[in-house]
Amino acid sequence: MELHCVKPAEGDFAAAPAVSRKYAWIVFALTFGLLLSDYMSRQVLNAVFPLLKSAWGLSDTQLGSLSGVVALMVGVLTFPLSVLADRWGRVRSLILMAALWSVATLGCAFATSYGEMLVARAFVGLGEAAYGSVGIALILSIFPLHLRSTLTGAFMAGGAFGSVLGMALGGFVAVHFGWRASFGAMACFGIVLVAAYRLVVSEKRLVARHADGSAAESNPRDVITSFRALVAGLFSTISVVCAYVGSGLQLFIMGAVIAWMPSFLNRYYGLPADKAAAGAAVFVLLGGVGMVACGIVTDRVCRTMPSRKWMTAIAYCLISFTLLSIGFRLDTGALQLVLLGAGILVVAGTSGPAGAMVANLTPASIHASAFATLTLANNLLGLAPGPLVTGFIADRVGLLGALQVIPLVSLAATVAFAIGRSRYTRDLRRIDALRGIAAKE
Known part of the structure; x- marks a missing residue:
């Protein structure tokens, strides 16, 4: 196999x-x-x-x-x-x-x-x-x-x-x-x-x-010969699994905050529904800009030492945790909105590093399948449950209380990326060994 x-x-x-x-x-x-x-x-x-x-x-x-x-x-x-x-x-x-x-x-x-x-x-x-x-x-x-x-x-x-x-x-x-x-x-x-x-x-x-x-796609039939081999390629190392999990957990916060931001602006800033939606759209754009900016920063920082991608992912998790945790505990006003905007700017910054990790740790011929797996992790662990869990907590402690708790998920994402980093060098050596065996065959 x-x-x-x-x-x-x-x-x-x-x-x-x-x-x-x-x-x-x-x-x-x-x-x-x-x-x-x-x-x-x-x-x-x-x-x-x-x-x-x-x-x-x-x-x-x-x-x-x-x-x-x-x-x-x-x-x-x-x-x-x-x-x-x-x-x-x-x-x-x-x-x-x-x-x-x-x-x-x-x-x-x-x-x-x-x-x-x-x-x-x-x-x-x-x-x-x-x-x-x-x-x-x-x-x-x-x-x-x-x-x-x-x-x-x-x-x-x-x-x-x-x-x-x-x-x-x-x-x-x-x-x-x-x-x-x-x-x-x-x-x-x-x-x-x-x-x-x-x-x-x-x-x-x-x-x-x-x-x-x-090209990797020129003759994919020569690369993966069975479903078992495909699964082995997608989950070949602990570090790639950690990249899937860390990315999904971090996007839990993105999904939760974006979904409930219109309601937050409506309830706590007294904005009518249309203006609250427009304000939330600004935060969505900030999240998108942050994905691009954080990806660029990661590549610049990691140009001479690619393994630093794990550290940048950890940094984005901790920065977003700090900014959002403090932001949702401040009184309503300009400072709160600035901190929340800064937090959302980096909260999905792990998308670029996580995608690069997945690409580096899986065979090029199954990259579409690997990114599909990453997409599933992002949705099943993050974007789908984020709004639901936030709503569940909000029914018990109020929306503001729920949004104050949600950033804690970043700490779990941090742990996943830290474990991946600790295994990364060992896993790359294993991949190189498998590549050598395949070349001899």
Whole structure:
């Protein structure tokens, strides 16, 4: 059950593909653009809730199901579709997925009933399910290893930016042209990007730009031969498991704070619902900017000593814990908002380092599957339970009391990253040993 190909050690920068810098950034821009389209198509629905409710007389439960069905499809299908993409080809998979969610979003514009809208939204979720994991796997395969934290942080931040754009632009278009036009605009944006992607990016072109003429995805069937081998590659070391767990736990706080920020601003600052939502959007953007900035800082700090990525992740956990813990205990006012903003700026800063760790500790040929596993950890340990647990605690001690407790989860994330750091060198040696065995075979 040995893996036939193992990711080189983190410091082995020579192993990075020799890709034209200009072409690599064009591929990144197009892939990132489609990620924006992904989240814009997903979140535009929230902007037209009131119009749909009025037009079709929908209940809040039905409205919630139209949003929830996308998350359900993504949660259920992320991993299996990522595994298929590793085997079938990442570029082909990305184009197919983007085309599917774009056409499905257009279908939402023509829906005439709740049932039709629900089916269309399910297909939106089907198209979006594995895009994030496959997209970042493709991006990392064409850039030098020392940019992994920056690229992972920037790519993951696209979700925050796309969500805000989808709600803002969707609401604007809906007010001026109707809710159907909102879905149509998002669909057209996606279709144009799909056409551009198909013209510019191809698997053959990417393979041709590798120094050795072989990309990780050029023949994935030669790499993983069974499900057991796949699982072994995804969970081969204690440190990679710690990266999954630490990332998920830290995003628990991000999910909780962002979900409850509108209510916090409404209850404790007396802002009406629309202004509270607008204020919360600013915090969402801060979180996205922080992912990018922290990824850049991590790569700069770790350029000569890549193992420092674990220390930067630990630092982001402790800084966010301190800022948010103090912030939620202050009286309402400018100082509190500044501290909370600073805390949210770094709370998801672990996304870049964690993604780089996962990429360094798993075979390149299964990176889409590895990032799907990271996505599952982020959702199952963090983004999904965060808002729920916060609400459960808030019912007993009040929302402010709950938000004062939630930052403690950062300490658990710190422990996970610390354990991963303590095992990292040993695990890299093990990976190198397996790589040597595979080379002899």
